[in-house]
Amino acid sequence: MWWGGHRVKDLLSIFIPTYNRWGILEKTLERTLESISGDVRVVVVDNDSNPNGKEKVEAVIAKYPNVDCRIIKNDANLGADGNVLRCFELCKTPYVMVLGDDDYLVSDFLQKIKKFFVSNHDIGFISFQVPRRYAKFVQRDEAFNSPYDMLQVSANWAEMLFVSTSIFKKDLVMLGLEQGQRHQLTCSAHLIALFKGWDAAQQLDPNRSYEFVLASDVIIDSGGHAADHRSYSLMGVLKGLSVVRSVFITEPQASVVRKSIRGATRYIFKPRVLVKDFFYYTLEFGFLQAWRQLCRSRFDLMYLIGLRSFWYRPYLHITVLMVGAWHTVFKK
Numbered sequence: 001m002w003w004g005g006h007r008v009k010d011l012l013s014i015f016i017p018t019y020n021r022w023g024i025l026e027k028t029l030e031r032t033l034e035s036i037s038g039d040v041r042v043v044v045v046d047n048d049s050n051p052n053g054k055e056k057v058e059a060v061i062a063k064y065p066n067v068d069c070r071i072i073k074n075d076a077n078l079g080a081d082g083n084v085l086r087c088f089e090l091c092k093t094p095y096v097m098v099l100g101d102d103d104y105l106v107s108d109f110l111q112k113i114k115k116f117f118v119s120n121h122d123i124g125f126i127s128f129q130v131p132r133r134y135a136k137f138v139q140r141d142e143a144f145n146s147p148y149d150m151l152q153v154s155a156n157w158a159e160m161l162f163v164s165t166s167i168f169k170k171d172l173v174m175l176g177l178e179q180g181q182r183h184q185l186t187c188s189a190h191l192i193a194l195f196k197g198w199d200a201a202q203q204l205d206p207n208r209s210y211e212f213v214l215a216s217d218v219i220i221d222s223g224g225h226a227a228d229h230r231s232y233s234l235m236g237v238l239k240g241l242s243v244v245r246s247v248f249i250t251e252p253q254a255s256v257v258r259k260s261i262r263g264a265t266r267y268i269f270k271p272r273v274l275v276k277d278f279f280y281y282t283l284e285f286g287f288l289q290a291w292r293q294l295c296r297s298r299f300d301l302m303y304l305i306g307l308r309s310f311w312y313r314p315y316l317h318i319t320v321l322m323v324g325a326w327h328t329v330f331k332k
Contacts, residue, residue, distance in 0.1 A: 008039045015087035018101040022053030025101045035105040038066035046073040047083040081189035103164040104221040112217045124210030126167040150212040158264035172197040187240035242300035287324025
């Protein structure tokens with residue numbers, strides 16, 4: 001397949017980072033290889049997983065000999081964000097899509113993204129819609145001259161944090177890769193690399209222009225992670241997002257990012273879910289450990305959720321105190 005005088009596989013690669021999820025990846029890869037019909041290169045980046053179950057994924061790859069698909073294993077576990085950044089380092093095409101190992105491409109994926117690759121614009125980043133996740137829905141494609149302009153309209157950091165719905169200009173991310181590597185614990189390393197890469201590109205050539213697009217189409221059918229209240233995922237996400245304020249410190253960028261992070265906590269990273277996480281965390285680990293976690297996070301709530309923090313701070317304290325008391329009396 002050719003787009004605008006270029007073979008599709010010379011324009012775009014799909015990378016799937018994974019760790020110890022061969023069974024889930026098997027289903028994702030089957031759907032992915034069916035959707036692209038050999039027109040896009042697919043690379044699985046194994047973050048030093050246990051090899052048990054890998055043979056099932058290799059069997060799926062063998063079923064599609066027309067697709068350029070392979071597995072690359074890291075020599076050591078790089079962490080979740082580190083493995084995502086590794087995808088950009090390994091990519092050989094101008095554009096890269098990082099697909100979650102439990103997310104399915106829609107069947108007409110290539111048709112939906114084609115218009116962006118046959119245009120005369122230099123696309124820096126495309127953020128597609130996330131199905132069933134957010135209150136705000138883009139009715140038509142909107143293009144912006146900078147990622148900050150795009151973020152100001154979106155006002156939702158989570159919308160772009162969900163990596164499977166995005167297509168990146170590799171060169172921009174590589175320009176900001178060092179910043180992304182330094183801030184892996186933010187849960188936003190790929191976005192930091194993109195934004196800081198654009199900042200660097202503007203310094204190198206102020207006349208170079210890119211388009212950053214909020215697209216109206218949905219390109220993935222999210223499988224999502226298995227529900228498990230013991231993951232305490234939101235505790236880690238919000239802790240990471242609170243560090244983002246140290247990355248964007250100049251105005252107006254700092255205000256735009258802060259507003260978008262608060263938008264993310266309104267639509268998806270909701271504080272009431274954080275209360276639930278602390279409930280189960282206290283139930284499992286006891287009062288003292290939960291209290292230490294709470295003390296580390298409570299001062300970040302103003303940055304993360306704004307004035308709502310005046311309600312949720314005492315709510316969190318009461319939750320930990322009550323569940324901690326129950327744990328002390330009945331678990332020992």
